[in-house]
Each structure stands twice: as C-alpha cells, then as structure tokens.
Amino acid sequence: MPRTLEGQITMEKTPSYFITKEAPRRVFSMSRHTKLIVVVRDPVTRAVSDYTQTLTKSPGLPSFQNLAFRNATTGLIDTTWSAVRIGIYAKHLENWLRFFPLSRLLFVSGERLVTDPAGEMGRVQDFLGLKRVVTDKHFYFNQTKGFPCLKKPEGSSRPRCLGKSKGRPHPQIPSEVLHRLRDFYRPFNLKFYQMTGHNFGWD
Numbered sequence: 001m002p003r004t005l006e007g008q009i010t011m012e013k014t015p016s017y018f019i020t021k022e023a024p025r026r027v028f029s030m031s032r033h034t035k036l037i038v039v040v041r042d043p044v045t046r047a048v049s050d051y052t053q054t055l056t057k058s059p060g061l062p063s064f065q066n067l068a069f070r071n072a073t074t075g076l077i078d079t080t081w082s083a084v085r086i087g088i089y090a091k092h093l094e095n096w097l098r099f100f101p102l103s104r105l106l107f108v109s110g111e112r113l114v115t116d117p118a119g120e121m122g123r124v125q126d127f128l129g130l131k132r133v134v135t136d137k138h139f140y141f142n143q144t145k146g147f148p149c150l151k152k153p154e155g156s157s158r159p160r161c162l163g164k165s166k167g168r169p170h171p172q173i174p175s176e177v178l179h180r181l182r183d184f185y186r187p188f189n190l191k192f193y194q195m196t197g198h199n200f201g202w203d
C-alpha cells in the first residue's frame with residue numbers, strides 16, 4: 001500500500017476481501033481508519049453471474065443445479081460452493097463487525113448501480129467525504145450494451161462502457177432451482193438488512 005499524503009485517498013480493489021476470514025484483522029492492523037466499500041447484488045443473480053463467469057473459463061462445467069445442490073431430491077443447498085457461499089453476506093459482515101463499526105462500511109447496491117449509477121456514486125462520494133463531482137451528467141444509458149456507460153472518461157474524448165465480460169447474458173436456470181435458492185437466502189438477506197439498516201429489496 002503506498003503512503004498516502006495529506007489530502008489524498010488511497011484506494012484498493014480486491015473482490016475477495018469481503019469474504020476472506022483473515023481480511024478484517026489484517027486490514028484493521030494495517031489501519032483502523034480504513035473505509036470499506038462493498039458492492040452487493042441479489043445473491044441469487046450473483047450466484048448465476050459467478051457461474052456464468054466460470055463457465056466461460058471452463059465450458060465443460062456441470063450444470064448450475066448440479067453444483068448448487070448437495071442433494072437434488074431434498075434440495076439441500078451446497079454452501080461449500082463458492083458461488084453460493086459468497087452471497088451469504090450476513091455471515092461475512094459478522095467477521096468485519098468484529099473489527100470495524102458499521103459506519104466504516106458502505107454497501108453499494110449492485111442493482112441501483114445499473115438503474116441509478118449517479119445516485120450510488122453520490123453515496124460513495126459522501127461516504128469518502130468527497131465533493132460530489134461524479135453526477136448524472138457523466139452517465140448515459142447505452143441501448144446496445146443494456147447498461148449505463150461513461151460519457152467521457154478522464155483523458156478520453158469518447159464514451160466508454162465496461163468490457164464484454166461485464167453484463168454478459170446468463171444461462172437460463174430452471175425457475176424451481178432459482179426459487180429454492182431464493183428460499184435459502186431469504187433469512188440471510190433479512191439478517192443482512194437488519195445488520196446494515198438497509199433493505200436491498202431482493203425478495
């Protein structure tokens with residue numbers, strides 16, 4: 001981590017921090033003043049998105065339902081499968097709250113990042129104590145991509161969307177499978193809403 005001068009903010013992005021058991025202790029011992037920003041989306045969609053990403057790297061992967069269930073007949077969910085485990089946000093948050101107060105964490109809604117990117121970026125800037133520089137005028141909705149894109153990224157005169165690996169079509173998963181997964185996550189989601197004081201509306 002580079003040294004941070006007065007008036008600077010040092011940022012680092014590592015998706016696995018939030019779900020790594022040792023991370024809160026290590027981050028805390030590095031700096032207890034660290035602020036944490038976590039983007040969360042509906043854990044069911046997240047699991048399918050995760051599976052889609054793995055599928056592009058390993059096309060011979062078993063089906064989503066084969067991986068998601070430990071027992072297809074009883075519908076017992078396999079919580080050792082990382083695509084499922086990562087979405088149990090309440091469990092991961094418990095680990096962080098042992099070291100950091102809730103006020104040091106910001107949960108950005110992955111859904112709102114798509115429907116209202118400027119609104120979510122406003123929350124991020126407020127959380128970091130920054131002036132609201134990124135606003136509505138920096139985004140436009142790209143019909144082809146189906147997602148918001150930047151009108152004019154810094155140092156470029158052309159609009160820029162995220163790459164092909166972001167916003168890929170998901171494979172069709174049987175609705176029964178999704179229902180079971182949704183039932184599985186419901187209590188964890190409710191706990192997460194209580195812990196964060198924010199209803200993400202995933203049910």
Ligand SMILES: Nc1ncnc2c1ncn2[C@@H]1O[C@H](COP(=O)(O)OS(=O)(=O)O)[C@@H](OP(=O)(O)O)[C@H]1O
Pocket residue numbers: 015048049050052110113114147148149161162165166167168
């Ligand atoms: N503006 C914009 N453009 C494209 N994609 C967007 C955007 N905002 C949010 N998303 C969603 O981001 C999802 C990919 O992000 P990840 O967190 O999986 O990326 S990373 O691999 O951890 O870097 C990706 O998930 P998938 O749809 O499953 O591909 C998108 O839904």
